[in-house]
Amino acid sequence: MRILHTSDWHLGRSFHREGMLSHQAAYVDHLLEVVDSERVDLVVVAGDIYDRALPHVDAVRLADETLARLAASRATVVLTSGNHDSAQRLGFSSRLIDAAGVHIRTDAATVGTPVLLADEHGPVAVHGIPYLDPDAVREPWGLPVRSHEAALGAAMERVRADLAGRPGTRSVVLAHAFVAGAEPSDSERDISVGGVSLVPTSVFAGVDYTALGHLHGRHTLAETVRYSGSPLAYSFSEANHHKGSWLVDLGRDGVDACEFVDAPVPRPxxxxxxxxxxxxxxxxxxxxxxxxxxxxxxxxxxxxxxxxxxxxxxxxxxxxxxESTLAGLGARPASAADGRSDHDIVAEFVADLRGTPADADEAGLLRRAVDSCCEDTDLDVTVPV
The missing domain is CATH 3.30.160 (Double Stranded RNA Binding Domain)
Structure with a gap:
């Protein structure tokens, strides 16, 4: 079975107020071309389909078009919600959409129920784990502590319980989390709980392939545990990222090969x-x-x-x-207690800030501004030492 692993599309997101929707649409075109040219059997999208819980109508239109095109392609699709998505909105009508070969998994209650596929080597169980808010699942799942590790660990217990009843079935898991060993960028939203966001790689032990989402850089945490990263850069901290998707060949005994497929770069x-x-x-x-x-x-x-x-x-x-090469501001306290007047302090601040003192006209304007803030606008009082 040939798998294409992608995540973190963030449809509708801008880049420093630069619209990205046309570039996101170009990535979708690329994705469909890869599905066809590489004869992909399964596309997995590990969360953050949208950039916000209430996406703009144009982002919804692009998502709708994307899923319709994927449904018409040769591939089955399993897609999960991320921390940017509204699970309720993204998961709307998911039971009906399943019939089209696009499986949207956003409900924590469905964790442990796989999408079942098969190839010439036998069955494959694809477990889509949506982003799990520890606060939301702690009570219904009876978690002993409030943490991402506890939430994802409990989810994987459900996955393993299902797999235990399917001997000989290979497994693929999608998860949206911050897994230890990977480096974040400036463009991911913080998901820490109590200051902790990391989940150990060992949580996914025994799974044939784990497709991760959330971090925007590609990472190989183990041969079978990988982040695809976002297909586009969403902050300048990603200047050195290599954007694209993982093409994974799942053989009789697990992963046979992984190849990174470059995504189109709109502008470096x-x-x-x-x-x-x-x-x-x-x-x-x-x-x-x-x-x-x-x-x-x-x-x-x-x-x-x-x-x-x-x-x-x-x-x-x-x-x-x-980032001025001048000495930092505030070398001495901005206070009139050392005998300097308010006028002097303001003039020194301007000189420190830009490296040159105020000229005569500017000094006059600054004096009038300072005087207008004083109780007596005609008098600049200095405080004796």
Missing amino acids: LARLRGDLETLLSDPALARHEQSWVQATLTDAGRPVQAMERLRQRFPHTLVLAF
Whole structure:
């Protein structure tokens, strides 16, 4: 059986206010092409189909089109909800949709009930575990502690109980969790409970293949336990990620081979750092001119119209930050107790902030602003030491 493992589509998400829906649609086209060209039998999607519990209508339309196209393809689909999804909304009409070969698993009560498939080597049980909120399942499942490890451990007990009654059946498990040994990025939502979010890899021991979702980078935690990562980058912390899906061959005795299939990249990411003139003139940076850019400027003072000037060379600059090489602000307390007046403190703050003192006109404006905040607008009182 040939399996395509993907996750974390986050349909409807933007990238620093850059619309991503057309790029997400391009990924769906790619996905269907892989299903056809690689003769995929099973597509597993391990959660976070949408980016929010109440997705935008355009994201719902794309999801509907995607599932309809997958239903018409040669592959069976098993899809679970993630922490970004509304389990109730994503799971609407799932019992009817099952008949089309698209199996949506969002209800914790169904954990332990597999989608049963078969190939020339015999049966395969696909267990879709939706994202489990420890608070939601603790009471009905009688969990001894409130944690992700306890919730997922209890889910896997149900999975193993089912598999124990199916001797000789190979197993595939989908789970949406933060599993130890993988590195997060800046774009995942924190799911920690009591400061703890990690689940040990040992929870999935004995499963022929575990398809993980939640983290946006691909990871191989064991030969049979993998994250596919998100198909698109959703933060600049993912600049070095390799985006795509896992193509898994499940043989008679388990996983025979795993191959990573690259996803189309709409635009590469670049994180640039330096003074403005260097960024604008360095020929080595020419390769980033069509990238989405996050720039950190290290000029002593803040350059005028920095974003506009950057975009003349890097038109897709999305994020601009300043990291001055000057000594940090607050070297001495901003208080009039050392004999400095309010005017002096404000003037020193401006000079520290931008590296140059206020000119005469600016100083006059600052003085009027300070005076307008005083009880006596005609008098700037200094406090004696």
